[in-house]
Amino acid sequence: MKKIRRIYVAGAITPYKSEHPVFGFLGNIARGVRMSLVLLLRGYSPFCPFLDFQYWFYLREGESITEKMIKDLSMAWLDVSDAMLVLPKYRKSGGTNLEIARAKELGIPVFYSIEDMIDYEEEYNEKERRN
Secondary structure: OOOOOEEEEEOOOOOOOOOOHHHHHHHHHHHHHHHHHHHHHOOOEEEOHHHHHHHHHHOOOOOOOOHHHHHHHHHHHHHOOOEEEEOOOOOOOHHHHHHHHHHHHHOOOEEOOHHHHHHHHHHHHHHHHHO
């Protein structure tokens, strides 16, 4: 058990087939950014891959970004995170499931709600006070 500071926020970005492609995408982005903001306001340091799309706005002529580059960027941040917080509706997201597997492989705690993460941290703090 370790103190949580850097949190990787994970979840589906691509909408389900049953969702409108644009509205589903924007809704997923909004949920990811909102959770990252909530964590920031609580004093954590979240990594928000939901903002990666913005890199495309600043490309210059001749520059390009590949999906592999974005996935490598995300994994590099996941590798140094203290915890992962997974948003609802992630189950059909191949990328999120790979990230969860990687976190577990590295021994990074994976949480599916902010409440569970806070409970974990309170337990950690209690153990620290006793030692």
